[in-house]
Amino acid sequence: MVEIERDLEKQLLWIKHGTAEVIPKSELVEKLKNSIKHNKPLKVKLGLDPTAPDIHLGHTVVLQKLRQFQQLGHKVIIVLGDYTGRIGDPTGKSSTRKPMSEEELLRNAHTYKQQICKILDENKTEFVFNSSWLAKLTFEEVINLTAKCTVARMLERDDFSKRFKENSPISIHEFLYPLMQGYDSVALEADIEMGGTDQKFNLLMGRHLQKEYGQQPQIAIMMPILEGLDGKQKMSKSLGNYIGIDEPPNEMYGKLMSIPDELMIKYFELVSDFPPEEIAEIKRGLEEGKLHPRDVKMQLAKNVTAIYHGEEQAEKAEEHFKRVFQQQELPDEIPIFRVTPEVMEDDKVVLPKLLVAAGLVSSTSEARRRVKQGGVKIAGDVIIDANLRFIPVNESIVRVGKRRFIKLMV
RNA sequence: GGAGGAGUGCCCGAGUGGCCAAAGGGAGCAGACUGUAAAUCUGCCGGCGCUUGCCUACGUAGGUUCGAAUCCUACCUCCUCCA
DSSP, rough: OOOOOOOHHHHHHHHHTOOOOOOOOEHHHOOOOOHHHTTTEEEEEEEEEEOOOBBBBHHHHHHHHHHHHHHOEEEEEEEEEETTGGOOOOOSOOOOOOOOOOOHHHHHHHHHHHHHHHHHSGEEEEEEEEHHHHHHHHHHHHHHHHHTTTTHHHHHHHHHHHHHHHTOOHHHHHHHHHHHHHHHHHHHHOSEEEEEEGGGGHHHHHHHHHHHHHOOEEEEEEOOOOOOOTTBBBBOOOTTTOOTTTTTTHHHHHHTTTTTTTHHHHHHHHOOOOOOHHHHHHHHHTTTTTTTTHHHHHHHHHHHHHHHHHHHHHHHHHHIIIIIIIIIOOOSSOOOOEGGGGGEEEEEEEEHHHHHHTSSSSSSSHHHHHTTTTTTTTTEOOOOOOOOOOOOTOEEEETTTTEEEEEEOO
16 A cells, blocks of 8 residues: 655655755656646656666665655656667767677566665666556657657757767667656656756657646656766766675775775765765865864765665674774685695795786786786785795795785685 | 867876886875865776786777887877868
């Protein structure tokens, strides 16, 4: 049984919190009023590209907001863009992608579902493929669709206009992407579409098309874009600056500790589950110098890690971090490497070979470099000789840099 | 159909006959410092051997040359303009 939160003001407060933009606010109020009046949940849509089923913290910003919608009694629909995925959201580099196999698609969808349900309530979330309506469109219907938007309008989109001015290529099929995404909203009769601020154009296209098809236009709700570990570019898998929600606790905690200090508050706001008042307090504390940035960041790291791995694991990750990085001691669990004949010569282990074989470095050249830089230790001693041959001692620890260890077994 | 332009290392981007494994930036890695895997500074940053050496690499395939990322030919891919 659906239970919509009856208090309009409360709903508004929750919904608006943390958003970058809501377009238009007035219609949101109307929709909410209606929904309360008829006890009818709003359909909140989010589109995802099914090619990379690896959810990272950047995605969770929007997902958290969706969870709030669920808690308010609304309905969340996740659109897996198997069809839009063939185009890829235009960036200027993509060309048409090969359609994914059924099998691959289902596998990705499954992974997605699993990951998304770490945040959303599985029972209240509907998953759909947009091929289920897009694939059925006849060419005539596609023509009709394209007739509903002018080129001038399309060129308003940031990256299109930029590319157009720069004389860089824009393929016709790229124009189809916003139209397809917008048509998803038509097909679903979405009330609200969520996205990052970079989705503004696409979300507004949804509104436009819904009007064209005689529907109530959806509300576009945009969340801020979360910067990745480098602190500059948006978090994305292809840039390698992401924190995946499936990553092991130690990894997650450590990565969170490596975000630039300036980004901490934003992370608190967008990916932690600290309440707004507390975040405000932390912010003040930092500004006044009462709080130590490191301690604050540790709080953040622990909190976020706990969301995905539970308190206990988060606690452990923190212990691990303190021990390994603050006290420069050894972690409690070190992968074991069994000494094999291929890393040996004359009964001695050849260091570069060992490092490569154990996966601590990617080539012998790199192994030599690390040694020259003083980054390699055996049993706590810095190694100077890049070609070191040594008789392996059972359980001795080989370390490269701060983060990579193995325990030797003879 | 015609004219012109582009293709460089993980990414961006300089380089138009030797001093180029290729400037600079970003990312990454190591070290120092610290308050953390922040910031800052220094170094490294194709592979193999390691003191000078070899191999692979500047869209692809050939060619000119003592010597080519750089010149020529063909091809591929892409872009712009004109029609």
